[in-house]
Amino acid sequence: MWTVAGQPRGRYGPTGRPRGGAAKNNGDIPHMTTKVDPTISQQTGANLKVITTFNQTESVSRHVRSIAPYDAVSSLNLIMERPQLTHFKLDWNESTLSPSAKVKDALMEYLKGSNGLNWYPPLFAPELSRKISFYAGVAPEGVLVTNGSDDSLELLMKTYLDPGDRIVTPYPTYAHALLFARSRGANIVKVVYPDVFTADLDSLLKAVGPRTKMIYLVNPNNPTGAYLHREEIEQVAARAPGSLIVVDEAYFEFCGETMAAMTRDHENIVVTRSFSKAFALAALRIGYILAHPNTITQLKRIYNPKSVNTLAQVAACAALDDLGYYDRYVKQVHLAKQMVVDYCAGVGLVCRNTRANYVLIQVPHVHKAIKGLENEGIYVRDRSGIPQLRGFFRFNLGDVNQTEEILRRMDKVFRRLGIVTTPA
Numbered sequence: 085m086w087t088v089a090g091q092p093r094g095r096y097g098p099t100g101r102p103r104g105g106a107a108k109n110n111g112d113i114p115h116m117t118t119k120v121d122p123t124i125s126q127q128t129g130a131n132l133k134v135i136t137t138f139n140q141t142e143s144v145s146r147h148v149r150s151i152a153p154y155d156a157v158s159s160l161n162l163i164m165e166r167p168q169l170t171h172f173k174l175d176w177n178e179s180t181l182s183p184s185a186k187v188k189d190a191l192m193e194y195l196k197g198s199n200g201l202n203w204y205p206p207l208f209a210p211e212l213s214r215k216i217s218f219y220a221g222v223a224p225e226g227v228l229v230t231n232g233s234d235d236s237l238e239l240l241m242k243t244y245l246d247p248g249d250r251i252v253t254p255y256p257t258y259a260h261a262l263l264f265a266r267s268r269g270a271n272i273v274k275v276v277y278p279d280v281f282t283a284d285l286d287s288l289l290k291a292v293g294p295r296t297k298m299i300y301l302v303n304p305n306n307p308t309g310a311y312l313h314r315e316e317i318e319q320v321a322a323r324a325p326g327s328l329i330v331v332d333e334a335y336f337e338f339c340g341e342t343m344a345a346m347t348r349d350h351e352n353i354v355v356t357r358s359f360s361k362a363f364a365l366a367a368l369r370i371g372y373i374l375a376h377p378n379t380i381t382q383l384k385r386i387y388n389p390k391s392v393n394t395l396a397q398v399a400a401c402a403a404l405d406d407l408g409y410y411d412r413y414v415k416q417v418h419l420a421k422q423m424v425v426d427y428c429a430g431v432g433l434v435c436r437n438t439r440a441n442y443v444l445i446q447v448p449h450v451h452k453a454i455k456g457l458e459n460e461g462i463y464v465r466d467r468s469g470i471p472q473l474r475g476f477f478r479f480n481l482g483d484v485n486q487t488e489e490i491l492r493r494m495d496k497v498f499r500r501l502g503i504v505t506t507p508a
Contacts, residue, residue: 147247147269154260159463166461172482172490175465177306177335177442179364180482183399184409187365190402191395205394212397215404216372220344220357225377228384229400231391233334233358233371238264240354240373241298243383244328245270249297254288256280256470258306258332270297280472281436283310285319292324299324302332304339307467307478309438317343321350329353335440337362337414344374351376359396361441362410363403368396413483417441420487427491431504442480447503450475456497462490 141149163171172180182188195201209229217224230236237260245251247269253262255274262272275291277284283305292299299320304311312320321329331343333355346353355374360366370392373383403410424443428435434446447453450468454477457464464479481487498504 145267148267151263151266154263157465159458162458162463169461170489171461171463172486173463174479174481174490175463176366177361177440177480178366179361179413180480180486181364181413183364183403184406186406186409187399187402190398194395194398201394203394204390205392205397207389209392209397212392212401212404213372215401216374219404219407220342220374222344222347222374223377226347226375226380228373228375228380228387229392229397230371230373231393231396232360232369233332233356234260235369235391236356236371236373237261237330237332239383239387240328240330240356241265241268241270242386244298246297250293250295251298251300252288252291252296252327253300254283254302254305254308254310256307256467256472257300258302258334261300261302261332265298265300276472277310280308281310283312283316285312285316288312288320289323292320292327294326296324296327299327299329300332301330302334303343304335304439306334306440307442307444307465307470307473309436309440309442309444311339311439314341314343314346317346317353321346321353325352327352331355334358334361337410338417338441339439347375347379351378354379359400359403362414363400364410364413365396365399365403368393368399370396370400416483417481419484420481423484423487423491424481427495431495431498431506433498433504436476442478444473444476444478446475447477447498448475449501449503450477452501453477453497453503456501457494460493460497462493462497 157175159173159175163173174180212229213224213227216227216229220227228236230239241264245265245268249268249270250273251265251270252273252275255276265272273291273296275288277287301312301317301320303317317329317331329352331353333339333342334357336342336357338361342355343353344355347355353375356371357374358371359368360371373380375383421437421443424445425435425437428445436444438444444467450466454464454466462479464477467473467476467478495504495508499508
């Protein structure tokens with residue numbers, strides 16, 4: 085930013101010096117430098133004296149500097165380039181169907197009403213909190229609605245982690261959560277199970293110690309599907325009474341088992357959930373935290389009560405009023421996963437099923453396979469860059485009819501590349 089002599093700006097006077105004092109030596113400020121812009125000087129004839137520029141590298145928090153931007157890969161642009169094709173977006177574990185008709189009707193009804201978009205949303209989402217309380221079987225005081233479950237995770241990390249704290253997590257796992265931890269200056273202890281697809285309680289407990297501040301468990305784990313049962317998480321809680329145990333239940337509706345009831349008696353257990361998966365509301369960004377009321381009180385210290393937009397609240401309320409629609413979808417997903425498992429068994433491919441809405445398939449020439457699927461309008465997530473997942477790609481499933489077409493195109497690609505050679 086160029087500061088022209090004779091043009092007051094902020095606390096600086098016409099000479100570019102701080103008002104009421106002598107000029108400060110910018111060498112004393114590590115993120116500030118001074119320059120003269122000869123171009124402007126020639127054009128205006130002004131005698132430019134002090135020009136201050138912002139040093140991005142030095143100004144960024146020291147805990148953030150070493151973090152590369154999150155590598156978010158989406159197929160949306162590719163889908164929009166070929167509108168004539170029926171696409172299957174299976175790379176982000178979203179729902180393959182739109183929300184229920186009741187959700188759409190509720191949104192349209194709200195938009196037609198007198199309470200428009202010019203007002204801030206209801207603070208703390210009280211109506212939705214009550215519905216979530218009933219749905220999850222916890223007290224309303226144990227619910228905090230957030231702007232997506234990512235927002236839940238970031239809030240927990242900001243509230244509980246200090247520089248140097250240890251956070252223990254199975255690995256590989258949901259990468260964005262670890263970025264939040266690193267931005268706080270926390271040290272991440274990664275636990276690699278002997279079989280990454282199967283949770284190993286002993287390996288996890290060995291990594292937990294007196295200096296462990298937080299334990300992060302995606303359950304079922306993304307991307308491996310490794311799963312810890314309730315009694316195993318109770319053992320973790322007993323081993324680490326001074327650690328906050330965050331159980332990420334983004335895929336609860338598909339899994340069917342929850343740790344929500346444990347939050348009533350354990351102040352150090354927190355559950356996060358999402359409306360982006362089974363409830364098909366990923367575009368509206370809405371999730372929630374289930375925790376002991378005392379934990380919710382601590383989170384509210386920095387929680388923004390107007391962070392969840394009104395349309396998201398309206399849609400989520402309507403979704404919880406139409407559970408039958410989503411239950412039917414979940415049943416279809418389980419049938420679809422079994423179809424993929426059976427196909428892979430029939431053609432000799434390794435397929436890892438999970439308790440979530442996705443599976444993983446291992447193939448030779450994985451990058452060629454992914455590109456071939458992309459050409460056929462099927463978009464999957466390459467997981468082969470993770471050392472424990474060489475040759476694997478991950479994709480979520482939808483209903484049975486969709487899966488029949490997905491498998492038809494997939495088989496076509498695999499046979500063309502010589503990945504599948506069995507008789508058709």
